[in-house]
Amino acid sequence: MSLEEPGPDADAAAVARAADEMEALVGEHVLSRDDHLNAPGYVVRPDAVQDVLGTLREEANLDHLSCVTAQEYEDRYESIYHLKSYDDPTHEASVVVPTPKDDPRSESAAPVFRTADWHEREAYDLVGVEYEDHPDLRRILLPETWQGHPLSLDYDQERPQIVPLREHANPLEDDQKADEGETMYLNIGPHHPATHGVLHLKTTLDGEQVIDVDPDIGYLHRCEEQLCQNSTYRYQIMPYPDRWDYISAGLLNEWAYARAIEDMADIEVPEYAQVIRTMGAELCRIAAHMLAVGTFALDVYGDFTAIFMYAVRDREKVQNILEDLTGQRLMFNYFRLGGVVWDLPDPREEFFESIRDFLDHLPGSLEEYHDLISANEILQVRTVDTGVLPPAVAKSYGATGPVARGSGVDYDLRRDDPYGYYDELDWDVVTEDGMDNYSRLLVRLREVEESAKIIEQCVDLLEDWPADDRTIQSNVPRTIRPDDDTEIYRAVEAAKGELGIYMRSDGTEQPARFKIRSPCFSNLQTLPEMSNGEYIPDLVASLGSLDIVLGEVDR
Amino acid sequence: MLGLDGVVGAVVGGLIGAFIIANVMLTTTAIAGPWAKRKITASFTDRIAVNRVGPFGLLIIVADAVRLLSKELIVPDGVDRPAWDLAPIVITFSALIGFAVIPFGSGLHLADPETGVVFVFAAASIASIGVVMAGYASNNKYSLLGGLRAIASNIAYEIPLIVTAASVVIFAGTLQMSEIVAVQRQPLVTFAGVTIPQWFAIVNPFAFALFTLANLAEIGRNPFDLPEAPTEIVAGFQTEYSSVYFVLLYLGEFIHIFLGGAIAATLFLGGPAGPVLPGFVWFYLKMWAFFLFTQWARSAVPRLRIDQFLNAGWKGMLVLSFANLALTAILVGVIV
Structure with a gap:
């Protein structure tokens, strides 16, 4: 509960000053301080949430509601609003809202930050906190018929969740005919060629124009948070992140957990391992973006066409390199606390050669992509000025990653909140100002180039690394027990955006609360904003340009 | 015979x-x-x-x-039975009937009515009715959307298609398929001993391009495959069909592509004309060339959106095809 900011004392003092200034802004509402490792935390009354968040957003420039975490203690419920600034993500604050056990009701933040809509629905669904003034408080991940809240303390996991037919309220009404007007209700998904997984879009159409779309998620919910809460920090949690965003972004996800636990338990990572991590993560990013571009083209083209297969072909090369590095093609499980599991494969020259070979061919492939898609007039006609997401709306929904950068929001945690080896390397953050589907495509294609730059520099570094200084893991105790009631929220720039993890320790070797902030979850929320008023094909293209992975949305 | x-x-x-x-x-x-x-x-x-x-x-x-x-033939609840059953048959046979007036060369020419061109387009258009039947009778919203798209695109693109074909008719001065082929045998120019025949694709490449585009739309291939449009409306009008009906639908689609190729070959590429090999082989190759072209388009060209597609049809193709017709009429009138 103390303010333990790593770094020189001067920095710590500055952070403490900033925290006090923020407290002064909302002082009247602050009951006490409950500082987290990453940010100052202000405890506020449940009826002052909107006031506090509104003031912090306007006065302290905390315009990014990154995540909402709810949890239950022995004596209370607690909702935590993790705030950040889009200009400087190291400028953070947590707003902690305790609610009594017998009446867990709290004011909703949805009128201030639109992203709170889904995040609070999830908190209600899994933990059981109720939010007043929420526009649409119902379950989001679990079925409507679910009994109880699985992450609450008194939840009985043994109790079967079998719902008799008569009680099973069909979430789809038998007859969706509108009383008046000429709209048509259409279920897109859960199984549909364009949903890239099991996503259900409840769509209202006027002819072919989308009047309203309501994404229904949760079909791929696998209790990832609870799985992590029942696992030990040291060994058992690391395999799970691979399964969130399983589109070959595994190392990026692993880094999210590695970063959070390493900051929490004060684990050093050797520089050599950081370079390997950086290289591996960027390889994953290329693989993920290749698939994103390929499937986006698939959505616009409409068939398994050339561009999709070309993208998969190039992704395959990355996959082979990653397989050489980690021994796995999909579920890498390569990171360890304090480093990576093993060194680069022998013979090293051959491995470097294969990476260089890939990097040499990459510009040619990208040229081909630009010829086939971004320079194609028909594709431009289809994607320019469709799925428009203005920056202000993107920020309000907590959009991150290529979605935010395609709307001109210059936000990239690799640069703004540096970790790993990124701040030592020479690369640029890609943004496009078009705000449309086309911009998001361009951002991804250009980010592949930047990732290639990073990988090349890492390979240069690794080639010249002295053989006697190749420490791949620091000394980490066999069991890790962070101090009781240590809380931390840490995020990394994953393939789809800001992947954050909140953890609270209770002095044991398992986290008491493990919350995943999935970038896709927040990004998907912007879909109605983009596609209302457009045609079905634009809706499909927008969905493709968001590049969601349902494994990460539903967790 | x-x-x-x-x-x-x-x-x-x-x-x-x-x-x-x-x-x-x-x-x-x-x-x-x-x-x-x-x-x-x-x-x-x-x-x-x-x-x-x-x-x-x-x-x-x-x-x-x-x-x-x-495979099991699944009949969904609430399909409009006779129409739903008839649609695959209508689609397939309308395309086959069109071949009745196509001169395959080497003497293989089933019928040669004086109104051959009119007949072949009429036969090919019946397929649209089949598509609408399939879309409407399937009792599925995706099928319905596919059917609607089929109607819209057929109306928008059949007019330019036929108007462009009419410019060939003006040139040839006949609606009879055999005559149109015969006219194209005449030499256009003789250049260094090689005689280039008067194929209408060579005489009027602009009309050929227009016709090919409209033809792609008519047979519903990329970039105009809107009635099916997988990734948007699942499989459009075919969504509910399985087993034999599915085979019939696909059969109809492919025969329709080849019919499109056959019409293009007859009207613009000299029909069965070609050196050395027998006429039938040449004609067959020309049809396959068109098929190859549709597959190339499928692999490389993105699909248009329905409103853009209709805009291009009504505001672009229609105007251009009428301009082409008027120009051809004037030229033919002045020269002949």
Whole structure:
């Protein structure tokens, strides 16, 4: 509960000053301080949430509601609003809202930050906190018929969740005919060629124009948070992140957990391992973006066409390199606390050669992509000025990653909140100002180039690394027990955006609360904003340009 | 034909001719659908495709036929029965009927009415009715959307298609298929001993381009495959069809592509004309060339959105095709 900011004392003092200034802004509402490792935390009354968040957003420039975490203690419920600034993500604050056990009701933040809509629905669904003034408080991940809240303390996991037919309220009404007007209700998904997984879009159409779309998620919910809460920090949690965003972004996800636990338990990572991590993560990013571009083209083209297969072909090369590095093609499980599991494969020259070979061919492939898609007039006609997401709306929904950068929001945690080896390397953050589907495509294609730059520099570094200084893991105790009631929220720039993890320790070797902030979850929320008023094909293209992975949305 | 005279001869000859043509087309489709399409798409997209069953994977045709025919025919609740059952048949046979007036060359020409061009377009257009029947009778919203798109695109693109064909008719001065082919045999220019024939694709490349585009839209291929549009409306009007009906629908689609190719070859590419090889072979190759063209478009060109597609049809193609018609009429009037 103390303010333990790593770094020189001067920095710590500055952070403490900033925290006090923020407290002064909302002082009247602050009951006490409950500082987290990453940010100052202000405890506020449940009826002052909107006031506090509104003031912090306007006065302290905390315009990014990154995540909402709810949890239950022995004596209370607690909702935590993790705030950040889009200009400087190291400028953070947590707003902690305790609610009594017998009446867990709290004011909703949805009128201030639109992203709170889904995040609070999830908190209600899994933990059981109720939010007043929420526009649409119902379950989001679990079925409507679910009994109880699985992450609450008194939840009985043994109790079967079998719902008799008569009680099973069909979430789809038998007859969706509108009383008046000429709209048509259409279920897109859960199984549909364009949903890239099991996503259900409840769509209202006027002819072919989308009047309203309501994404229904949760079909791929696998209790990832609870799985992590029942696992030990040291060994058992690391395999799970691979399964969130399983589109070959595994190392990026692993880094999210590695970063959070390493900051929490004060684990050093050797520089050599950081370079390997950086290289591996960027390889994953290329693989993920290749698939994103390929499937986006698939959505616009409409068939398994050339561009999709070309993208998969190039992704395959990355996959082979990653397989050489980690021994796995999909579920890498390569990171360890304090480093990576093993060194680069022998013979090293051959491995470097294969990476260089890939990097040499990459510009040619990208040229081909630009010829086939971004320079194609028909594709431009289809994607320019469709799925428009203005920056202000993107920020309000907590959009991150290529979605935010395609709307001109210059936000990239690799640069703004540096970790790993990124701040030592020479690369640029890609943004496009078009705000449309086309911009998001361009951002991804250009980010592949930047990732290639990073990988090349890492390979240069690794080639010249002295053989006697190749420490791949620091000394980490066999069991890790962070101090009781240590809380931390840490995020990394994953393939789809800001992947954050909140953890609270209770002095044991398992986290008491493990919350995943999935970038896709927040990004998907912007879909109605983009596609209302457009045609079905634009809706499909927008969905493709968001590049969601349902494994990460539903967790 | 076959030395038989009179009514009997006509009937027997007609039946034999129809038998030959239908079998040629069905065989072609069988090769094109399960095998050639896979191979062609694969070579566009860096793959190998079928190569396990038989030489070059050719026996996949048999395997696919067995697979498709042995599947359960699922009839969804609430389909509009006669219409739903008839639609695949209408789609397939309308395309086959069109071949009746197509001169395949080497004497294989079933009927040669004076209104051949009108007949072939009329026959081909019946397929649209089949598509609408399938879309409307399926009791499925995706099918309905596909059917609506089919109506919209057929109206928008059939007019430019036929108007462009009319410019050929003006040029040739006849609606009879054999005459149109004959006119194209005449030499256009003789250049260094090589005589270039008067193919209308060479005489008026602009009309040929217009016709090819409108033809793509008419047969519903990329970038105009809106009535099916997988990834948007699942499979459009075909969504609810399985087993034999599905085979019939696909058969109809492929025969329709080849009919499109046959019309383009007859009107613009000199029909069965060509050096050395017999006429029939040339004609067959021209149809396949068109098929190859549609597959190329499928692999490389994105699909238009429905409103953009209709805009291009009504505001672009229609105007251009009428301009082409007027220009051709004036030129023909001045020269002749």
